[in-house]
Amino acid sequence: MKRLALVVSFFASVCFVQSLYSQVDLKLLIRNPTPSQIYEWQKDPTIIQLIVNNTSRNEYANATFGFKLINEDGKPLVESKFNSKSAPRFTIPPMPHITVLNGSQILDANSITYDRSMNTTALRTNSVPEGYYEVCISIYDEKGNNITNGEEYCSGTIIVTPEPPVLIVPTDDELVTNPFPNFIWTPVTNYAAIGKQLQYKLKICPVYKGQSPRSAIESNPVLFEKNDIFTTSYMYLPIDL
Secondary structure (H helix, E strand, O other): OHHHHHHHHHHHHHHHHHHHHOOEEEEEEEOOOEEOEHHHHHHOOOOEEEEEEEOOOOOEEEEEEEEEEEOOOOOEEEEEOOOOOOOOOEEEOOOOOEEEEEHHHOOOHHHEEEOOOOOHHHHHHOEOOOEEEEEEEEEEOOOOOEOEOOOOEEEEEEEEOOEOOOEEEOOOOOOOOOOOOEEEEOOOEOOOOOOOOOOEEEEEOOOOOOOOHHHHHHHOOOOEEEEEEOOOEEEOOHHHO
8 A cells, every 4th residue: 555655646746747847838830841951941930930828927038949850750850959059049928928939939050950860961951851740849948847738749741852943055065155145944843932932043153174063063263143033044144244
């Protein structure tokens, strides 16, 4: 009987401690589909939004988020760094108060880590492979206690990777004799930034012998560069010389 009483007492203590810290309700709104680069989640306030409802009379200053992006195998591919100096901090007022946060108020690209199982390209570009994911959010007080009712709130999303444009005219290795050529390319597909007009950038650089086009674009002198192109073509003009 003493052992049973001890177990019941211990269980009650655990439940009491959990309810003591679990004081905040969350609702996660995430756009579908979502872009593969987490930096876009930070930059675009329409991708991820969080509604925070404090059910207690306590104010939580310097609170921070715990963030996980979990693949279909149940493996977290992206996680927030605990106590990162780059992590967004915020104050949750006491009830009755609802706080709405989004974008950079939730995420900072410098405060998250990527699982090494992702390929080298994904790690270099901070992009996540396409697929279905669970986005899980928790809130911690300044002492590191999880104050989220239910420990975390999760919502599903589909991540898509945009297909990059391909130059149609002039063709690859074509000798261009027209001093004012017209550049034409295919449109980007699987573009997830809903409500935003896509912009293209045209950049022309020399390609030296034995050099890849990507290496040339990244390191060689720029002969011409045009930003903010809203169509899939650009006519090289005399003023561009």
